[in-house]
Amino acid sequence: MLQAPDPTQALNLTLRADRGRILAALIARVRDFQLAEEALQDAATSALAHWSRSGIPSRPEAWLIRVAFRKAIDRLRSHSRDSARDTAMTVLAQDEAEEDPMDIPDDRLRLIFTCCHPALEPKSRVALTLRTIAGLTTADIARAFLDTEPTMGQRLSRAKAKIAAAGIPFRIPDPEDWPDRLNSVLTVVYLIYNAGYTSGPTTGQDLCREAIFLARLLTTLAPSDAEVEGCLALLLLTHARADARISPEGLTLPPAQQDRSLWDTHMLTEGLATLDSAMARRNPGPFQIKAAIAALHTAQNGPGWPQIAALYTRLLAFEPTPVIRLNHAVAVSEAGGLGEALIHLADIEPELADYQPFNAAKADLLARSGRAAEAHTAYAKAIALSDSPADIAFLLQRQSLLSH
Amino acid sequence: MQYLALIYAAPNSGPAYGTPEFKTFMDGYFAFTALLKEKGAFVAGDGLKGTDTATSLRLRGGKVETMDGPFAETKEHLGGYYLMEVPDLDTALKYAAMIPSAAFGTIEVRPVMTY
CATH class of the missing domain: 1.10.150 (DNA polymerase; domain 1)
Known part of the structure; x- marks a missing residue:
C-alpha cells in the first residue's frame, strides 16, 4: 500500500x-x-x-x-x-x-443496535451513534446540536453508564423484535440527516454526509433488508436536491419550483435504483414509503400528487401521527381535494396549532380557497413560528401575493 | 441479572372485580407467573393491597414518624411487582410487556444492584 x-x-x-x-x-x-x-x-x-x-x-x-x-x-x-x-x-x-x-x-451491526436501543433517550441514541460508529468527536457532536462540550460529554457518559448498569445487551435483536428495533436505528440515522439538513446547506453538510455513510454501512451489514435500503434511498433522493432547495434570492423552494439543473443526477439515479431494489423485496415499511414519496416529487412532469396522497394513506398505517396526517392533507389538496384537505386540517389543528409547517400549509390551502383574510392570519402565525430566514422570506412573499 | 418489574396503574383503570373481563385479567396473571416459572425466570412476584392500606414512616432525630398513606400521592399507584432472573434488559422488557396491567398501566423495570 x-x-x-x-x-x-x-x-x-x-x-x-x-x-x-x-x-x-x-x-x-x-x-x-x-x-x-x-x-x-x-x-x-x-x-x-x-x-x-x-x-x-x-x-x-x-x-x-x-x-x-x-x-x-x-x-x-x-x-x-x-x-x-x-x-x-x-x-x-x-x-x-x-x-x-x-x-x-465485523461487530458493528450489534454495536449500532446497542447505541440505538429504545431504553436510551432519543438524543443520546443520536449522540452515541455519531461518537461510536461514525467516530465524530464529542466537540463535533456538541457543535452540531448546539450544546456545550461538557454537556454532551455528560450525555454520552450517562448513556454508556446506563448500557452497562441496566444490562442493555450487545446483540442483534431476535427476529420478532427486528422490525421495531431496526426502525429505531433507521430513525436515528434519519434524525442525524435531518439535523444536518435543517442547520443549512453549509454548516450541516457534515451530518448529512455522516447519515448517508451510516445508511450505506447498514446496507453492507444487513444486506437484504428492504427498510435499510428504503432509508438509504430516502436520504439519497432528498440529498440529491439539497443544493436546489433555496432560490438565489434566499427563498425555500418546494421541489416543483426547484431548478432541476442543480439536482445531483448521479445521486438521484442511485437513490431510485436503491428504492427499486428495496421494493423488489416485497416487504414494505415506512422508510420505503417515504422514499417512494421523495421519488414521486422528482418526477419529470411534476409530482404525482394522487399517488403521493395514496402513499401517505399507507404510511399512516405504520405511523398514525398528526405530522403524517398533515402531509397527507397537503397531498390531497394538491391532487384536487382542497375542501377535503381543509376538513383534515381542522381535525389535526388542536395537536399541531403551534407547529410551523401546519400553519404554512393551512395558509396556503386557505389562500387557494380564496379565503384571503384567514390566509393572511395563518401566514403571520407561520412566519412567527419560523426559525429559518429562507422560510420567512418564502412565506412573506406568499403573504404579499394575497388579494385583499 | 435480576430485574424488578414494578407495576403501576391508576385505581379502577383495570377491569372491575366480578366481571368476566376481571377473570380473564387474573387468568392472564396466573399464566404469566406460570410462564416465568417454566422459563426459570421467576424469583418472586406479588400483588399489593390498595394504597388506602399503606403506612409510611421515616426516622427523624431518632424518632419514628408514622404517616397514613403511600410515599407519594400519584395518579398511578404501585400495585405489585415481579422479581425476575434473566440474561439482559431485552429479555426483562419482553417479559414486562406480557404483564396484564401493561395494557392500561405502566411497568417500570429496574436492574437489581449486586454487591
Missing part, C-alpha cells in the same frame, strides 16, 4: 476508516464502552510513538487492532478479577494472536 508521509496522518486515516470496527470488536469482547474507548486511545498513543520510531506498518489497521486488544487486556488485568473479565481476557488473547486481526467478524 501507499506509505502515508507522516505517522499522525497515517493514524488519522486509519482511525477514520476503522475506528468503528475496532471499537465494535473491543466492546463485543469486554462489554464495556468506556474500557474499549480507553484501550483504543492507548493504542493510538502507542501507534504515534512506534510509527515515528520504526516507520508506519504495512497494514496500520491490523497493527492498531492488535495493540488495542493488548491494551484492553492490560486494563482488564488492573481491574478486580471476576469470571466475566477472565472470559474477556481469554477471548482477547486468542483474537490478538490471529494471523490477520482484520479477519475477525
Whole structure:
C-alpha cells in the first residue's frame, strides 16, 4: 500500500476508516464502552510513538487492532478479577494472536443496535451513534446540536453508564423484535440527516454526509433488508436536491419550483435504483414509503400528487401521527381535494396549532380557497413560528401575493 | 441479572372485580407467573393491597414518624411487582410487556444492584 508521509496522518486515516470496527470488536469482547474507548486511545498513543520510531506498518489497521486488544487486556488485568473479565481476557488473547486481526467478524451491526436501543433517550441514541460508529468527536457532536462540550460529554457518559448498569445487551435483536428495533436505528440515522439538513446547506453538510455513510454501512451489514435500503434511498433522493432547495434570492423552494439543473443526477439515479431494489423485496415499511414519496416529487412532469396522497394513506398505517396526517392533507389538496384537505386540517389543528409547517400549509390551502383574510392570519402565525430566514422570506412573499 | 418489574396503574383503570373481563385479567396473571416459572425466570412476584392500606414512616432525630398513606400521592399507584432472573434488559422488557396491567398501566423495570 501507499506509505502515508507522516505517522499522525497515517493514524488519522486509519482511525477514520476503522475506528468503528475496532471499537465494535473491543466492546463485543469486554462489554464495556468506556474500557474499549480507553484501550483504543492507548493504542493510538502507542501507534504515534512506534510509527515515528520504526516507520508506519504495512497494514496500520491490523497493527492498531492488535495493540488495542493488548491494551484492553492490560486494563482488564488492573481491574478486580471476576469470571466475566477472565472470559474477556481469554477471548482477547486468542483474537490478538490471529494471523490477520482484520479477519475477525465485523461487530458493528450489534454495536449500532446497542447505541440505538429504545431504553436510551432519543438524543443520546443520536449522540452515541455519531461518537461510536461514525467516530465524530464529542466537540463535533456538541457543535452540531448546539450544546456545550461538557454537556454532551455528560450525555454520552450517562448513556454508556446506563448500557452497562441496566444490562442493555450487545446483540442483534431476535427476529420478532427486528422490525421495531431496526426502525429505531433507521430513525436515528434519519434524525442525524435531518439535523444536518435543517442547520443549512453549509454548516450541516457534515451530518448529512455522516447519515448517508451510516445508511450505506447498514446496507453492507444487513444486506437484504428492504427498510435499510428504503432509508438509504430516502436520504439519497432528498440529498440529491439539497443544493436546489433555496432560490438565489434566499427563498425555500418546494421541489416543483426547484431548478432541476442543480439536482445531483448521479445521486438521484442511485437513490431510485436503491428504492427499486428495496421494493423488489416485497416487504414494505415506512422508510420505503417515504422514499417512494421523495421519488414521486422528482418526477419529470411534476409530482404525482394522487399517488403521493395514496402513499401517505399507507404510511399512516405504520405511523398514525398528526405530522403524517398533515402531509397527507397537503397531498390531497394538491391532487384536487382542497375542501377535503381543509376538513383534515381542522381535525389535526388542536395537536399541531403551534407547529410551523401546519400553519404554512393551512395558509396556503386557505389562500387557494380564496379565503384571503384567514390566509393572511395563518401566514403571520407561520412566519412567527419560523426559525429559518429562507422560510420567512418564502412565506412573506406568499403573504404579499394575497388579494385583499 | 435480576430485574424488578414494578407495576403501576391508576385505581379502577383495570377491569372491575366480578366481571368476566376481571377473570380473564387474573387468568392472564396466573399464566404469566406460570410462564416465568417454566422459563426459570421467576424469583418472586406479588400483588399489593390498595394504597388506602399503606403506612409510611421515616426516622427523624431518632424518632419514628408514622404517616397514613403511600410515599407519594400519584395518579398511578404501585400495585405489585415481579422479581425476575434473566440474561439482559431485552429479555426483562419482553417479559414486562406480557404483564396484564401493561395494557392500561405502566411497568417500570429496574436492574437489581449486586454487591
